[in-house]
Amino acid sequence: MFRKIAVSLLAGVFLFSAVALFAGGQAEKAPAADVDYTDNPWTEGQDLSGKTVRIFGAFVDEDARRFNRSMEIFKEATGINVVYEGSGDFESLITVRVEGGSPPDMAAFPQPGLLSDFVQGGQVIDLNQWFSQDYLEQQYDQSWLDMATMDGIMSGFWHRANVKSLVWYPKKAWDAAGYQIPETWDELIALSDQIVADGGVPWSIGIESAGATGWPGTDWIEDILLRIAPVEVYDNWVEGKHPFNSPEVKRAFEIMSEIWFNEDYVLGGTDGIVLTPFGDAPNALFTDPPSAWMHRQASFIPAFFPRGVQVGVDADFFYLPPIDEEFGRPVLGAGDIYGVFNDRPEVRALARYMTQGISTKAWVQAGGFVSPHADADLSWYPTEADRRYAEIIANADTFRFDGSDLMPGPVGAGSFWTEITDYVNNYPNVNLERTLQNIDNSWPGR
Secondary structure, three states: OOOOOOOEEOOEEOOOOOOOOEEOOEEOOOOOOOOOOOOOOOOOOOOOOOOEEEEEEOOOHHHHHHHHHHOHHHHHHHOOEEEEEEOOOHHHHHHHHHHOOOOOOEEEEOOHHHHHHHHHOOOOOOHHHOOOHHHHHHHOOHHHHHHHEEOOEEOOEEEEEEEOOEEEEEHHHHHHHOOOOOOOHHHHHHHHHHHHHOOOOOEOOOOEOHHHOOHHHHHHHHHHHHHHOOHHHHHHHHOOOOOOOOHHHHHHHHHHHHHHOOOOOEOOHHHHHHHOEOOOHHHHHHOOOOOOOEEEOOOOHHHHOOOOOOEOOOEEEEEOOOOOHHHOOEEEEEEEEEEEOOOOHHHHHHHHHHOOHHHHHHHHHHOOOEOOOOOOOHHHOOOHHHHHHHHHHHOOOEEEEOHHHHOOHHHHHHHHHHHHHHHHHOOOOOOHHHHHHHHHHOOOOO
16 A cells, blocks of 8 residues: 655645655656656657556566666656555455555556456456557557457556466487477477487476466466367357367367376376476476476476576477467467556556557566567567567467466366366376366356
């Protein structure tokens, strides 16, 4: 919560035109007197200096500091104060604030499903009222606009992305073994067979995550479904309009099972999948020799690598290959979408800035950040890995958000996790159709 500070002195009352509010440890600066605040691309010729836009989100600490630095270009050019507040209780607090009639000007949603609740309640501004379709198509690939379209409105804009469709491998040992990067799913399976023939284990898989056990398995299903069915199937599935117990989703489970339930393919066999914590699973790549050779996980996983492991030197990654050629090269990922709750000129100006790649430049240059903007420059990325993440997203035929994060909580963070865990625990004595029907039965309102 922001604090309002009143200072009373015996000599009188001093009113500050720019109150020192702290966001990420930095105080707001008062507009400089010698700057022309109308000469910028965002305020449409208006002098809005001294105005304030408040943003609420889930990212804190270093991410909050990096966000604040990314706003400096806008603040210096417009004189508009941008005040960010982050909280680990974002999901509950944003609901309290919006329902209580005191929403922030903008909110950064890590899960679009929560934003959709406010869209359905008529509390989110339709950005089609602010920006033309031509402008939006210049700023984002169509996939991003599709994902932001909810109930017929442009529910928000995207500002940060990450990639999930990755397979990690131990680079030095891989190169020494002469293994090649697979370009198709058939080549991926052939490579797995070659590793087995060479006496190795192709895959390290772990889905244990305390109360969230099972979630890494949902990413496998989502990635595979995008590769074997039209994107409309994925979109309808996420919305509950296409059942789990359908031929397409069943096939996705079966394709996953061809890897997961091949005892020669997985370190520790089927039992190891549920017993291995997801953050420990990549460690098998870095033993000497590697205990396993491949690990499918998102771009965040290097944070869990053993100390001293360097991406690009000791570890590297490749794009999870396509399966059915007709569906191209889809990418699964996640990111932050900003919903807007208040309509004022300064809020519109900041939205225009944040829909442009320049608003991400400082954060991109700091590393560990991928911009979803079409005009973000690859030269901004500080490492080869960061550039490749961005290229994978830019070259995707289709980009879609993590499906379980879009589904209602009882499914996406409930039955989908638990049923996929039970599916593994009970293999081979398991009925896949019953597993899928159990998830369908848990959908709210059914």
